[in-house]
Structure formats: C-alpha cells, structure tokens
Amino acid sequence: MNESQQILIIEDEHDICEGVSYRLRAAGFSPLSAGDSTSGVEIARRNRPDLILLDVQLPDKDGITTLRELRDDEMTSQIPVIMLSASLTEEVRALDAGARFFLQKPYEGKCLLSAVHAVLSPVCMA
Structure with missing residues (x-):
C-alpha cells in the first residue's frame, strides 16, 4: 500500500x-x-478517499443513514465502506445498505487491516 491511499x-x-x-x-x-x-460526509465529498471506515453509532446520525446518504450522492457512491459496530444485529442492515464489509467491535487490529486490504485489493475474477 502507499501513502496515496x-x-x-x-x-x-x-x-x-x-x-x-x-x-x-x-x-x-x-x-x-x-x-x-x-463532517464525515463533507470530508468524503471533498477528498474522495479510497475507503471509509464508518461506525454505526454516531452522535448526529446513525451510520446506516450516513451510508445511504453516501450511496445516494454521485460524488461518494462508489467509495467502498466498512461498517463498524458493537452490535452484530446491525450487520444485515449495514450490508443491505451497501457496506462492503462489517466488523464487530471489539476487533483485532490485524482483522481490521485484513478487511481493509480485502476491500482495497479485490481478487480479479477472470
């Protein structure tokens, strides 16, 4: 991986x-x-990151609503998202809303990095 990601x-x-x-x-x-x-949506629109790690529980809007907002905006619709939550019951909702991956908190750092690498370096299907 490089610093540009x-x-x-x-x-x-x-x-x-x-x-x-x-x-x-x-x-x-x-x-x-x-x-x-x-502020997360604003930063995503301004910087168009390669990936977003999005918590489900946020102070202003929940992560599922935020994910739907990102998906509905053509500037951010293609940015892959990994959802993070302490509640495993949110997994289906997160994946249905367009998350590429779901990690339950607490997670090990190497699991987080594995998910990041899997989303950013998908295996080519030929």
Whole structure:
C-alpha cells in the first residue's frame, strides 16, 4: 500500500479513532478522520478517499443513514465502506445498505487491516 491511499474514519470515540489512524498509518495508508456523520460526509465529498471506515453509532446520525446518504450522492457512491459496530444485529442492515464489509467491535487490529486490504485489493475474477 502507499501513502496515496486515503482512508476516512468516521468514528465519534476519539481513542478508537486515534488507534485506527495509528494502525493505518503504520500499514502505509493516509488516514483522515471525522467525529460525526455530517463532517464525515463533507470530508468524503471533498477528498474522495479510497475507503471509509464508518461506525454505526454516531452522535448526529446513525451510520446506516450516513451510508445511504453516501450511496445516494454521485460524488461518494462508489467509495467502498466498512461498517463498524458493537452490535452484530446491525450487520444485515449495514450490508443491505451497501457496506462492503462489517466488523464487530471489539476487533483485532490485524482483522481490521485484513478487511481493509480485502476491500482495497479485490481478487480479479477472470
């Protein structure tokens, strides 16, 4: 991976966001972050990151609503999204709304990186 691959983290828990940013930077990615849905969507539209890590529970709008908003906007509709939640019951809703992957919190750092790599480097089907 190279520094040009940006990953936007939309997560309201500062410690989690910092930990994920650190891990992504160590793996060669360029992380961006937002603490709420509104600023996250703005950053996604402005920067068009290669991937978005989106928490389900956010202070202003839930992540499923945010994901639908991203999917409905032609500037962000093609950006892959990995949803993060402590609630496994959100998995079906997240995938139905267009998430590429769902990770249940707490997750191991290597599982997060595996999901990121899987979404950013899909296997070619010939």
